[in-house]
Amino acid sequence: MNTESKALRGHAVVIGGSVAGLLAARALSTSFEHVTVLERDVFPAHTVPRRGVPQGRQVHALLTRGAVGLDGLFPGFIDAMTAAGIPSGDGQADFTWFLDGHRMAKAESGLRGFGVSRPWIEAMIRDRVRELPNVFLSEGTQVDGLLVEGDRAIGVRTRRAEGAEESLPADLVVDAAGRGSRARTWLRELGYPAPEQTVVTTNVVYVTRHYKQEPGLLDGELGTTVVPYPGQPRAGVVIRQEADVVAVLLAGLLGEEPPTDDAGMLAFATGLDGQDAAEVLRSGTPVDDAVKMRYPESTLNHFDRLDRHLGGFLVVGDALCSFNPIYGQGMTVAVMEAELLESLLEDGDRKDLAPRYFEAAAALLVEPWSLAIGGDLRFPEVEGERGPQDEEVNAYLGSFRAAAAIDPVLGAAFLKVANMMAPVSSLFGPDLMERTQRALDA
Numbered sequence: 001m002n003t004e005s006k007a008l009r010g011h012a013v014v015i016g017g018s019v020a021g022l023l024a025a026r027a028l029s030t031s032f033e034h035v036t037v038l039e040r041d042v043f044p045a046h047t048v049p050r051r052g053v054p055q056g057r058q059v060h061a062l063l064t065r066g067a068v069g070l071d072g073l074f075p076g077f078i079d080a081m082t083a084a085g086i087p088s089g090d091g092q093a094d095f096t097w098f099l100d101g102h103r104m105a106k107a108e109s110g111l112r113g114f115g116v117s118r119p120w121i122e123a124m125i126r127d128r129v130r131e132l133p134n135v136f137l138s139e140g141t142q143v144d145g146l147l148v149e150g151d152r153a154i155g156v157r158t159r160r161a162e163g164a165e166e167s168l169p170a171d172l173v174v175d176a177a178g179r180g181s182r183a184r185t186w187l188r189e190l191g192y193p194a195p196e197q198t199v200v201t202t203n204v205v206y207v208t209r210h211y212k213q214e215p216g217l218l219d220g221e222l223g224t225t226v227v228p229y230p231g232q233p234r235a236g237v238v239i240r241q242e243a244d245v246v247a248v249l250l251a252g253l254l255g256e257e258p259p260t261d262d263a264g265m266l267a268f269a270t271g272l273d274g275q276d277a278a279e280v281l282r283s284g285t286p287v288d289d290a291v292k293m294r295y296p297e298s299t300l301n302h303f304d305r306l307d308r309h310l311g312g313f314l315v316v317g318d319a320l321c322s323f324n325p326i327y328g329q330g331m332t333v334a335v336m337e338a339e340l341l342e343s344l345l346e347d348g349d350r351k352d353l354a355p356r357y358f359e360a361a362a363a364l365l366v367e368p369w370s371l372a373i374g375g376d377l378r379f380p381e382v383e384g385e386r387g388p389q390d391e392e393v394n395a396y397l398g399s400f401r402a403a404a405a406i407d408p409v410l411g412a413a414f415l416k417v418a419n420m421m422a423p424v425s426s427l428f429g430p431d432l433m434e435r436t437q438r439a440l441d442a
């Protein structure tokens, strides 16, 4: 971050002070003189879930690309996680993976995984954003609409609890209000076209519960993940987290629904590959109640396809694109969008920022969206556009997952892609194709 080499000018406003909003504020802080983050909630004093982020009660994975990106935006972030006692380990050697029912062979992958809760990550980002001298976090402030002049957003209408409506002028407005963003409605009301959406319905249901970390649980490993696959639309994650807890996530999709009572959760977990989740449920001591959350569909908003943009108005995070949470991509994509925003503003040219941003963000989203949707469309029940080569590609990737139980190099390659450290295309190199064949022939 270099704030001295160029003049900071103007005022930027961010709607929503969750992960994407805070990261956007960090990105804007190197170009704008003042940045105001407007958050409806009052931030909790501790690292506990809050109302505006209900998914905060569910297990979140921080992908390696996300951790590395956070460390770039806030140097020392990874060391601070370690210093705070966040459990971490190698994403392959210290973690058990079940892919299509096959247990992945273990080896050092060089990909570091962290057992960190969603509220903890947000609190840690928030602490760092609070230290930025030109960023102000305005809590308990709801944004009710945009102020517009000509073809530009010139601020927002805000309301504090029991207070009157106020106007807050701004040179740039960034919507980071999450899946409940009203950007499309606001644009329509202002006479602008609303972006088309691609929606993929998977009806994911999450149930998370935390248990006391006791000797013997997980045998010193960081965790286990059972990935859902066609014919087995159930997933499970067990992970050690901060504050000496083990989090258990049970997930179902396409009509599968994990229960929240003890016996029902155990029965659901017993049906999963491996028995780590079932073992924790059977022998662990719960520290809270099980919490359920539904995530019906993934949504990609195509702002880049609009032929008329509202100047000075950008959208980031889940408000722009929200992914099936099974793939753990949301926070990492928010990090990448913040990196993009900072780089677009770097040369001081703010002309046509909205179309330039939305075009670049759409390009950034191609890889994570196709990774997630590619996984969803393996399930024949999921509606969506399938290409002529999908069958062949899925057959190869099916063999790849089976072979990863034998050759750890294949597992490492898979995890690199899943952690967004390498593109999906990297799995199709001749070397990995040969290794897949060799492993299955052995």
Ligand SMILES: Cc1cc2nc3c(=O)[nH]c(=O)nc-3n(C[C@H](O)[C@H](O)[C@H](O)COP(=O)(O)OP(=O)(O)OC[C@H]3O[C@@H](n4cnc5c(N)ncnc54)[C@H](O)[C@@H]3O)c2cc1C
Pocket: 015, 016, 017, 018, 019, 020, 021, 038, 039, 040, 041, 051, 052, 053, 055, 058, 059, 060, 061, 062, 063, 141, 142, 143, 144, 176, 177, 178, 179, 180, 181, 206, 293, 295, 316, 317, 318, 319, 325, 326, 327, 328, 329, 330, 331, 332, 334
């Ligand atoms: C069940 C589930 C599991 C997930 N698991 C993972 C995972 O494993 N890994 C991962 O990386 N991601 C995961 N995600 C996604 C991740 O939670 C989000 O991508 C991440 O929180 C960033 O979202 P966001 O900041 O865009 O929006 P949110 O986190 O939804 O925050 C929106 C914020 O805007 C505020 N707000 C809304 N409207 C207004 C308004 N009008 N005025 C002022 N404030 C407003 C809200 O109070 C809130 O603070 C998961 C999501 C779900 C639903």
